[in-house]
Amino acid sequence: LAELEAAFQLKGIMEEEKTPPDVFTYGVLMNGLCKDGRLEDASQLFDEMCGRGLVPNDVVYTTLINGHCKHGKVDSGLELYGMMLKKGLRPDLFTYNTLVYGLCKEGDLRRARKVVDEMAQWGLKPDKITYTTLIDGSCKEGYIEMALDIKNKMVGEGITLDDVTFTALISGLCKHGRVVDAERNLREMLEAGWKPDNITYTMVIDGFCKMGDVKMGFKLLKEMQDSGCVPGVVTYNVLMNALCKQGQIKNANMLLDAMLNLGIAPDDITYNILLDCRCKHGNPKEFDQLRCEKGLVHDYASYTSLINEITKPSKDYENS
CATH class of the missing domain: 1.25.40.10 (Tetratricopeptide repeat domain)
Incomplete structure (x- = not known):
């Protein structure tokens, strides 16, 4: 941001010294504004440049198209693309990839594929970026x-x-x-x-x-570890949740111990999974011991699980 402000100060000095900025200078400034999300300022600068009789080149148009597409203004990007074509300027692969990215981000695959088809008119072929975006x-x-x-x-x-x-x-x-x-x-x-x-x-x-x-989940966990990819707490939570859903409380506890031995700190989600498991498949009172041992602080999800367990009708009552 400081560099961008310094660039505008330099533009002001150039103008004071009767050395007006050229297309390249305007392009650099517009690029900075677009990266900063200041699209309206970039558009005003574009208008100022045109008002001074300077003709925007393909780089300027692509800079603005990229800025608008990256910040969710795809229709504006397409409008600039249309202006670019009317001026007889040739879009490059980066221009098209930018448009494809913006359209895919909006979920408009039909228009994204249409843009890809238009590339052929300029002898351009989709590359890895184009296809990956699609x-x-x-x-x-x-x-x-x-x-x-x-x-x-x-x-x-x-x-x-x-x-x-x-x-x-x-x-x-x-x-x-x-x-x-x-x-x-x-x-x-x-x-x-x-x-x-x-x-x-x-x-x-x-x-x-x-x-x-x-x-299979545990097989992939072992594969991760063998390859040097360190599983995080989210990976363990996924496996623990699966074990608890199957009522495998003992294995879930063993997995918790394995996490701790590896230095992976359980989070609130980990303990809420275990609490919910005990409420559904075991004794929720055992959770107090676990909570004390591991230093868990009660949160709203824990409270909800306990309330659900307490208010659930017993089988004896249901059968009476």
Whole structure:
């Protein structure tokens, strides 16, 4: 921010010395404003530049398009793109990728794919960034088959998938219950030489746990650890929740001990999972001992679990 203000001070000095800024200078200033989210100021600067008889070039237009798309003003970005074409300026791959990103972020895949088709008019081909953005957008909107088709197209065109592409696919597949396919892509990711991170492994573990396959979840946990990827508290919470849902209180306690031995600090979610487990499958009074040993502070979720247990009709009462 200080650098941007200094740049504007320099612009003022240039004007005082009768050395008006050129297109390049205006472009640099607009880029700074766009990065700072000051889109209205950037647009005013654009108007000022045009008012002085300077003709914006492709870099200036792309700078403004990028700024608007990154800050959720995709319609404004498309309007600038239209102006750019009318001026006879040639958009480059970065311009198109920016528009695709903005449209996918808004969930407008139809227009995103239309923009990709327009690239061909300038002899441009989608690259890894274009395809990865489309895959991510398709997955987030639930178009999993479309995402897989794009992946196959990438492979067919000899474009190597990277960790970002694989992670987007795995996330989408897990989110829509395609855990087996997600695990298959995890294997492909490893075979391609990419190392899944904590979040990627945890997504797949969570998917299997939600299917009731806790054994596979623990298999992936061990794989994580063997590969040098350190599981965090979220990973353990996912597994602990799955164990508790199956009534495996003893194994859940063992997992808690394993966490502590590894120096991973349980959080409120961990203890609330255990409390809920004891309320449903054991004796909630045992939780007080656990709470004292581990230093848990009661929170609203704990209170709710206990109230639910206390107010639940007993089997004897129900059968009377």
